Amino acid sequence: MISAAWVLGQRALREAWRTPEALVPTLFIPLFFLVVNVGQAGKIFPAQSTGFLKGQGYGAFQLPASLLLAASFGTAALFLVEDIEGGYFDKLRSAPIARTSIVLGRLIAELAKGLLISVLIVLLGMVFGITIASGVLGFVLLVGMTALWSVVFVGFMQLIALKTRSAAATNSGGLIFFPLLFLTPNFVPRDMLTRPMEVAASFNPVTYVMEGLRSLILEDLEWSKILPAFAVVAVTGAVMLALNVRMIKRYD
Amino acid sequence: MDDAVRAEAMVKHYRSRTGVVEAVRGVDLRVQAGEIFGFLGPNGAGKSTMIKMLTTLLSITSGTARVAGVDVARDPDGARRRMGVALQEAGLDPRQTGRETLVLQGRLFGLSAHEAAARAVELLELVELVEAADRRVKGYSGGMKRRLDLASALVHQPEVLFLDEPTTGLDPASRLTVWDEVRRINQLGTTVFLTTQYLEEADALCERLAIIDDGLIVREGTPDQLKAELRERLGLTSDPSLDDVFLDATGRTRSRAAGDVQEVTA
Numbered sequence: 001m002i003s004a005a006w007v008l009g010q011r012a013l014r015e016a017w018r019t020p021e022a023l024v025p026t027l028f029i030p031l032f033f034l035v036v037n038v039g040q041a042g043k044i045f046p047a048q049s050t051g052f053l054k055g056q057g058y059g060a061f062q063l064p065a066s067l068l069l070a071a072s073f074g075t076a077a078l079f080l081v082e083d084i085e086g087g088y089f090d091k092l093r094s095a096p097i098a099r100t101s102i103v104l105g106r107l108i109a110e111l112a113k114g115l116l117i118s119v120l121i122v123l124l125g126m127v128f129g130i131t132i133a134s135g136v137l138g139f140v141l142l143v144g145m146t147a148l149w150s151v152v153f154v155g156f157m158q159l160i161a162l163k164t165r166s167a168a169a170t171n172s173g174g175l176i177f178f179p180l181l182f183l184t185p186n187f188v189p190r191d192m193l194t195r196p197m198e199v200a201a202s203f204n205p206v207t208y209v210m211e212g213l214r215s216l217i218l219e220d221l222e223w224s225k226i227l228p229a230f231a232v233v234a235v236t237g238a239v240m241l242a243l244n245v246r247m248i249k250r251y252d
Numbered sequence: 253m254d255d256a257v258r259a260e261a262m263v264k265h266y267r268s269r270t271g272v273v274e275a276v277r278g279v280d281l282r283v284q285a286g287e288i289f290g291f292l293g294p295n296g297a298g299k300s301t302m303i304k305m306l307t308t309l310l311s312i313t314s315g316t317a318r319v320a321g322v323d324v325a326r327d328p329d330g331a332r333r334r335m336g337v338a339l340q341e342a343g344l345d346p347r348q349t350g351r352e353t354l355v356l357q358g359r360l361f362g363l364s365a366h367e368a369a370a371r372a373v374e375l376l377e378l379v380e381l382v383e384a385a386d387r388r389v390k391g392y393s394g395g396m397k398r399r400l401d402l403a404s405a406l407v408h409q410p411e412v413l414f415l416d417e418p419t420t421g422l423d424p425a426s427r428l429t430v431w432d433e434v435r436r437i438n439q440l441g442t443t444v445f446l447t448t449q450y451l452e453e454a455d456a457l458c459e460r461l462a463i464i465d466d467g468l469i470v471r472e473g474t475p476d477q478l479k480a481e482l483r484e485r486l487g488l489t490s491d492p493s494l495d496d497v498f499l500d501a502t503g504r505t506r507s508r509a510a511g512d513v514q515e516v517t518a
Contacts, residue, residue, distance in 0.1 A: 007359045011348065018347045018388075087343030090309055091404065094337040095360035096329040252311050 004097040008105025009112070015079055016113055026073045026117055030066035031124065037062045041187060052189045054218040060130045063122070064213035065186050067142075068206065070117050071150035072181065074174050076106045077157030081167045099251070103158055103244045110154040114147030130217065138216040141226065145216075148233045149209055153177065155240030162247045180206045205232045255318070256412045256443035257283035257306060262315035264301050264467075275301040277467035278315070283460075285411070288434065288444040290458030292451065294502055298467045299447040300340065303416050306445070307337045320411040333361070336405030336413040336442075340420065343401065346390035350381050350400050353389060354407055361408035368407075375403040379433060395426025402433055406442070413437060415446040419453060431457055451494040463501045471501040 016023055042058040053061055080103075083089040092102050122132070122143060132139045160173035183200050184207045190198055201207045212229020215222040264276040276298045283289040293299045304310035306317050308328040317324045320334035344353060351372050358368030376382045379399040384392065389400065398418060405413055418434065419427040427450075434457060438444050448454055454461050455475050463471040471478055478497045482488070486500075498504075 004360055007356060011345070011352075011356055014352070015345070015347050083345070086346070087339055087341045088345050089343075090339055091337070091343040091357075092360070093309055094307055094332055094335075095357070096332040096362070097360050 004095075004101035005104035005108060008092070008101060009108035012076065012079070012106050012109030013112055016075070016109065019079075022075045022078075023113075023117075026070055026075065026113075027120060030070040030121060033069060034059065034062055034066040034125075037065070037187070052192075052218075054133065056131065056133075056218060057129060059125065059128065060217050061214065063125050063130055063217055064210045065181070065184075067118055067121060067146045067213055068149065068181060068210060070121055071114055071146050072153050072174070072177050074154050074157035074170075076110045076113075076154045077161045077170050077174075078167055080106060080158055080161045081165065081170050084161070084165050085167070093251070099248045100245050103155075103162075103248050106158065107151050107155060107241075107244075110151050111147050114150030115143055117150075118143040118146035132217055133219050134216045134221045138221060142213060142216045145209065145213060145229060145233060148237060152233060152237045152240055155237065155244055159240070159243055159247055162244070162251060180204055183207075184210050186210070205236060208232045255282045256285040256287075257281060257289070257317070257319055257445055259302075259306065259317045260315055262302065262305060262317060263313045264298075264305060264310065265313045274467055276305070276464075279464065279467070279469055281462060281469070281472075283412075283443060283445055285443050286438075286441065287459045288438050288446065288457050290454035290461035291445065291447045291464065292454055292461055292498060293447075293464035294504070295449075297464045297502075299464055300416060302464065303339070303414055303445070303447055307335060307339075307414050308332055309337075309339075333408060334411045336408070336410035338398075338401045338405040338414070338418060339416045344389045344397055344404070347388060349386050349388055350376065350392070350396075351385040353400060353404055357404045357407045363407075371407055375406060378406070378436070379403045393426070394422050395429055398422060398426065398430050399433060402430070402437070406437065410442060412443045412445060415444060417447055417449055420449055427453070451498055455494045463498060465502040471497065 038057070038059045045053060045058045045061070047053050047055060047057050050058075080089070083092070089102075093099060122139065126132070132142060134141070157170060157174055161170045164170060164173075183197075183204045185193060185201055190201055190207065190211070193201060208228045209232055212226050215225035259279055259281040262276055262279045263274075266273040266275055279298070279302060291299055291302065301310065305312050306319060306324060308324050308331055312325055319331045322331040322334055324331040348356070354372035354375055355365075355368045358371050359365065363371060376385045379402060381396060381399060381403070384396060389397065392400065402415075402418070415434065419430050422430065431453070434444055434446070446457070458475065460472070460474050461478070462469050473481070475494055479492050479494065482492045482497050482500055483490075486492075
């Protein structure tokens with residue numbers, strides 16, 4: 001199964017590399033929002049007098065939101081729908097491989113893409129003065145957590161793709177994430193939100209991923225924030241993986 | 253010796269919003285090893301459902317099917333190793349090259365990277381796509397895609413090749429090229445099970461055929477046997493065509509067929 005998943009993962013990476021028009025927005029749009037958000041709110045939160053920025057600019061505080069946005073495009077699921085609609089999915093299903101390897105191959109490729117894109121975004125942020133306060137290990141954890149979250153998100157999108165077999169439905173399904181992305185301490189820390197918003201954010205798992213990423217940028221290794229973030233990624237990832245396996249095994 | 257394909261009492265029911273659809277309602281089939289077998293029927297008669305059940309792509313509601321002696325429901329991977337599949341709408345990845353398509357398919361069938369590359373070269377030569385091997389599939393013509401799809405179904409040297417409407421949408425020249433490929437593949441020892449919308453295709457290629465209508469087999473035999481049976485039964489003075497056999501078997505008339513059976517209007 002691992003061998004087939006690896007071969008299919010390589011194919012998915014070739015597919016991404018040969019479709020730059022699908023890859024470029026994944027990089028460009030998060031950077032666009034980073035610039036816009038910092039431009040709109042940067043003056044409200046000056047580095048010198050805003051405690052929660054830990055001495056950095058507002059861009060450092062906003063970077064996790066951009067990383068999570070970059071991890072939430074789910075283009076791999078749209079390629080999966082193309083495979084289904086074009087008949088290539090049936091070609092793969094007619095091979096003597098574990099059907100699980102078909103979805104695993106795409107998840108492996110998404111991990112690699114997620115690593116590349118998050119490295120690029122963080123490096124660009126560093127060029128513009130953002131520092132990773134948690135050091136080299138923190139950098140690795142930062143891009144690793146982002147890439148794993150992109151796998152979780154694609155797992156969710158693949159579920160919609162396998163269930164609906166429709167590009168339009170899969171695309172629309174991805175929009176479910178956007179309310180979750182904004183129902184977080186996106187612009188200010190959680191304790192500065194209004195009470196109803198704070199309660200809502202506390203129930204939102206994305207909040208803990210965002211806070212974990214943010215702590216890696218603004219603070220030294222703060223495990224009390226990093227571990228819950230990885231726990232959310234691990235639990236949601238396990239759920240998505242299990243559901244993907246179940247869905248493809250029952251695909252008829 | 254086992255039949256290449258043996259289906260017994262195969263049934264497929266789907267659940268739909270309007271209730272249960274009985275797509276296949278108890279089909280028995282025997283395809284002998286080494287023959288080209290044609291499977292015909294009007295649109296929606298159950299052809300594609302049957303081929304998908306036989307190729308492990310669709311679950312079987314009841315009944316059994318064996319391909320190259322292997323039960324497709326009990327040992328799907330074993331059956332997949334013995335069969336090649338090229339379904340409607342050549343199932344190819346447009347972003348890969350022809351060579352990459354074949355190498356990947358070889359790897360999925362357990363070949364090493366080196367073996368898969370060597371097999372890809374053999375198959376590219378077989379289907380005469382050597383010059384286009386390193387071009388992306390999205391630039392191929394319909395005929396080239398069909399030939400590549402055929403080649404990818406042969407990567408593991410299957411005993412039985414399933415072709416679902418292999419020439420639908422092709423121009424006449426490309427159709428003849430695919431016919432030649434099918435004959436050549438068959439001469440190399442592969443049993444071919446094909447569905448088609450074109451009755452002249454069945455007449456030209458198939459040694460035996462079956463006609464399915466409304467989920468049931470309504471005729472089975474060689475093209476000559478089926479024509480002779482119709483001539484005798486209706487007391488015709490000349491040999492009927494396979495079109496006539498088809499229309500008789502499916503209860504359609506030429507005027508009605510012109511409206512709802514695309515395959516007899518060509």
